Amino acid sequence: MTSRDDRLQRSWDRRAGTYEARMSAAEKRWFGAARPWLCHRATGRTLEVALGTGLNLPHYPAGIDFTGVEWSRSMLAVAARRAADLGFVADLRRGDARDLPFDDASFDTVVMTFSLCGVGDEKRSIDELARVLRPGGLLLLADHVESTSRVVRWLQRLADLVSVPLQGERYCHRPLRQVEAMGFTVEGHVRRNRGLIEQVAARRP
C-alpha cells in the first residue's frame, strides 16, 4: 500500500459517519435508481467490491450467498450495522479492489457501484472483477462516467485536474469500454442524466 493509498483510505474512514447524509441529494437525483436495477439481477455466490456503507444491501434478492469487500474499516463498520439491521447474512471483509483476496472464478455475480471512479487503478480493478467472476457469470457495474454533453465533459476534465490528485476521484472515465474489450456480452445497459450515470449488466465469456 502506497502512502497515497493510506491517505485516501484514512479520508474514507473519516467520512464514513457522515457519508450518507452528505450524499443524500446525489443519491436521490442520480445514484439511487441504479441500485435495484443492478442488484435484483444478482444470483448465487455474489461479491460486491468497495461496498461502502452498504447502500445496495436492501436491494439484493433473498437466497444469494453474499460477500462484500471494502478497504475502509469505518465504511465497512457502517455496512456491517446495516446488514445486521436488515437481517442480511453477509461475509464482510477488508480488501483492495486492485488485489482481491479470492481465487479465480469464485463468484457467479460481481457488483461494483460508484467506486471504480476512485479505486486508483481502474484497469487493474476491472481485471480483478473479471478474474474472480466465473465464465458465464454476471458483472454488474454502475458509475458516474464522462458525459455525452461536450460542455459537461469539458467541466469534468477540469474537475479531474483537481479531484484526481486530491481525492483520487476521476470523472472522465468509461469502464464499459474495457468490459467490452474483454469480450463480455452486454445484457443490460442504461445511460442517463446527460450520460453521466451508466449502468451495465455484462456476462463474462
Ligand SMILES: C[S@@+](CC[C@H](N)C(=O)[O-])C[C@H]1O[C@@H](n2cnc3c(N)ncnc32)[C@H](O)[C@@H]1O
Ligand atoms: C463513493 S463510495 C461508494 C460506496 C458504494 N459502492 C456505493 O455504491 O454507495 C466509494 C467506496 O470505495 C471504497 N474504495 C476506494 N478505493 C478502494 C479500493 N482500492 N479497494 C476497496 N475499496 C475502495 C471507499 O472506501 C468507499 O467506501
